[in-house]
Amino acid sequence: MAHDLDTVLAKAVTILRSFTPDDTVLSLAELTRRTGLPKATVHRLAGDLVSHRLLDRSSVGYRLSGGLFELGLRASVERSLLELAMPFLQDLYERTHETVHLGVREGHDVVYVAKIGGHRQATTPSRTGGRMPVHCTAIGKCLLAYADDEAQADVLGGPLERRTPHTVVAPGLLRRQLRTVLETGVAFEHEESAVGLQCVAAPVLAEGDRALAAISVTGPVGRFRPEAHVDAVRAAAQGLGSLVSRRRSLV
């Protein structure tokens, strides 16, 4: 854990954060194990969190509550971005009928702010509110290419986790790809985060250079050719970029 656990708040946050995107219900015992806190403490704190509507309790354990969902959606940056982006994402979906993502960078990860798709969508590891490493996703490469040198060096320096046989784990190759992204304004992914998936992404640029998000289209190998959607993705990203630049609310 990043933080000491000697304050109430730290412990409460640790409990909340011990839920991964794939968890639904966690038992008291499971929470105790994950947090490393004494059982009695978890019991008391979880009870408090329930009374504050950050957790719900069911017969089998605790789950993150609707109150937390509501609170999270008040985060102004992500929310405004989402609201402004939605029409562009819709356009993109209608033109492609493939899974459309909107993501921002947070450290070495992409956080997905939105994910929309139809019934026939490809099975992707990404989830709304979920994370993926920057180096193995098209959105991530976009965001990294336009990031400041420090952040870029930080990612390129650290180990690049291999997710599939196609994941780019060589820093040199990745750096060359990033340069290409800057030249062309789009990034690709070919089965680098999950086998059978391909992806095109374009950066949402505010004030010409800073990328505050990226938009992508994802589809399965076979029916989907990423190159065919370059123009559509770029149009969506540029449209959103200029809208955001006009409304200075974000940035």
Add this chain to the structure above:
Amino acid sequence: MAHDLDTVLAKAVTILRSFTPDDTVLSLAELTRRTGLPKATVHRLAGDLVSHRLLDRSSVGYRLSGGLFELGLRASVERSLLELAMPFLQDLYERTHETVHLGVREGHDVVYVAKIGGHRQATTPSRTGGRMPVHCTAIGKCLLAYADDEAQADVLGGPLERRTPHTVVAPGLLRRQLRTVLETGVAFEHEESAVGLQCVAAPVLAEGDRALAAISVTGPVGRFRPEAHVDAVRAAAQGLGSLVSRRRSLV
């Protein structure tokens, strides 16, 4: 405030909850005013919340952070609902090209889990993660009609806030409308939450009777005729309902 403010957790939650959906940045002084807590206390706690990545601090004040956004989207019920619903919402949007909502009931309010729309969407008071009173929205009427008697009586008993000249504030009339909803399987709203807006909604039924959400289409008076979209809305809601019933994950 509902809770006493004599624990750390209560104070922290109060600070977080003092952000309304319309706020972006709040200054220390503003937080102090809203929470009623001593200035020194707010200062300390806000600092703690920043270090735990629940708040961000900028030069002008504090805002709810991306970390909170991420955490909120792990709330399993809303999240699974959203993921399962998205394809149906997309279909509905493509058929209508008007604003599409997905909402659940929480007490006397509707909480919007999703809102999607295009560039030409009507200006609505609703926001993703936001609330509206049940009695003046089509989604709310759907959810209320299928709610248990206790909840229904609770709403019908309490005062019904007038939002526009068309808001139904007579309990008798509202009760009759709810009965019609049960018979027809759809609910309407005619400028009852905001002037110039109309709406159709249908309930997402699990196991035949319990409504765990509702889907609606909203458009401006003039170009938009709610009656024209009854079938589309009903199809989307029923499709989602049977999907959810098959996957028992929610409920």
Add this chain to the structure above:
DNA sequence: CGAGATCGTTCCGCTGAGCGGTACGCTCTT
């Protein structure tokens, strides 16, 4: 069927984390 593991819950006395009144320096407004 009984021993043991694992679960959620409750009790209670010690103690240091949290508290907030107070004071200070800064930036605006008047």
Add this chain to the structure above:
DNA sequence: AAGAGCGTACCGCTCAGCGGAACGATCTCG
């Protein structure tokens, strides 16, 4: 120049929070 309103810092008191320990209820085996 005076005042209002802001963010920040200090510090000694005290009670909220702590968590080891014990308990009863379920499971799970041999």
